[in-house]
Amino acid sequence: MLEITSSRLNPLVDPQLHVWGWEIPVYLFFGGMIAGMMVLAGQAMRRLARGDDPEAFFSVQTPLLGFVLMNAGMGALFLDLTHKTHVWAVYLTLQPLSPMSWGSWVLLAVYAALLASALVRIDVAWPWLARRFPLTMRISDWLTARATRLRTLAWLNIGLGVALGIYTGILLNTMVARPLWNTALLGPLFLVSGLSAAAAMVHLAVRVLPGRPAPQGAAAGALAALWQTLGDRPPAAAAGLSLVRADVGFLAVELVLVALMLAGLATSTAAHAEAVGLLFASPYALPFWGFVVLLGIVVPITLQALELGHRIPHTVLPAALVLAGGFALRWVLVNAGQASHFIAP
């Protein structure tokens, strides 16, 4: 028998660590999804630069959608901070061993890349802005004048997208005190999950958001640019199918990575085996197996495979499930990870 009694009862720390609530899973989810959208946009921009697909809808407007979601994610992160008035301190230094530090600098580069990418088709997305601020049009013209520039922007999107996606996993991975996060697979897992969520989000937006010519005014144009973030033309059916096909691949890889993560932790030290046990027998088990694995991965793969085989009608249900599953993955891992700890010898 081992009985431990402690006089400590610090808020957010005892009896179990719970310093991070809903804000961090939301931030990690949006961050991963934006990372995936940048990779998808970069890939489509490469095609655009080659002249293969001049009307590629998700190459020109996806960054604008990413920019909107980025602000939502950063807003959630800001809400989590308890010493908000000192947030500027992040940009006074670069701490090489802190993923949060270099991640903060990567986020600045991501903002810049998303804005530059959004300007590529600013005349279509927000005509009023392009007319009122000719500089935006000049940047747009400069970017699209040569295929090399567009290709550079494409690779910048892909590189920063991969860095951002992996960063969201490494952020947790480096905290040695939480055995559930002590797996190098978290980075790739969050990246692939982000790619999957991005494909689902773009797919969902294509089906749900209206595609029509942008209003001309300042306010209406701004709203339209944010709402019609995928442009004024309805996408080709083949584009939608390519997203579904990509999503099936991402989800399959995600499933393999989840299995490897569980196996790796279960066969590691006693602390890691106990930590992974939280996903099998604790209040986190049902959300993990029910929402993350079953509804978030297995069901969408099955439905999308049936859709691609023309066995069932094409719906937005799999995309919605993938998004819910992507958020559930972050929610479960952030919360169960905080509950995991090293055990006394």
Add this chain to the structure above:
Amino acid sequence: MARLGMVIDTRKCIGCMDCVVACQVENDVPRGYCRDWIVSEVRGEFPHLAMEIRSERCNHCDDPPCVDCCPTGASHVEPLGKTVQVNPDRCIGCKACVAACPYGARYVHPKGYVDKCSFCLHRVKAGKQPACVSVCPTSCMSFGDLDDPKSAVAKLLATRKWHTLLPGAGTKPRVFYLE
């Protein structure tokens, strides 16, 4: 350069919590929070029981994960005594250090920044012992330079059997418990 550490004799500690109260008064720790605390650990089956009472706090680790993960440098290793300190003016309250500490030694101060035991560095600079050490009625706590073979802490570690908390976490703690 000194490498400050603490040695606590668990055979002498009676869990009176004088150290806890002294710390709260000295460092103006807000009500409901603590920088140090008492842990009682009972092992075995009745009547064959063994009990250890410990006064616990930040371990001022040689390899501190809280410092590594801090995005602003607010958590840092102070040159004086190589102790781990927090600069409230640099802390943004991201709480990464709280999650990274395997000992639960940190907390979020009601003012928003993260706080923890400082080994009473302000007292050490004035040539005094930390508040908890100075008030201990059983003198179970010793404080000093671990690298100085003539210091009381170094002599105790050289002559007595000791352990640290959660050695498996790999942080190399500098608070030692004599058995």
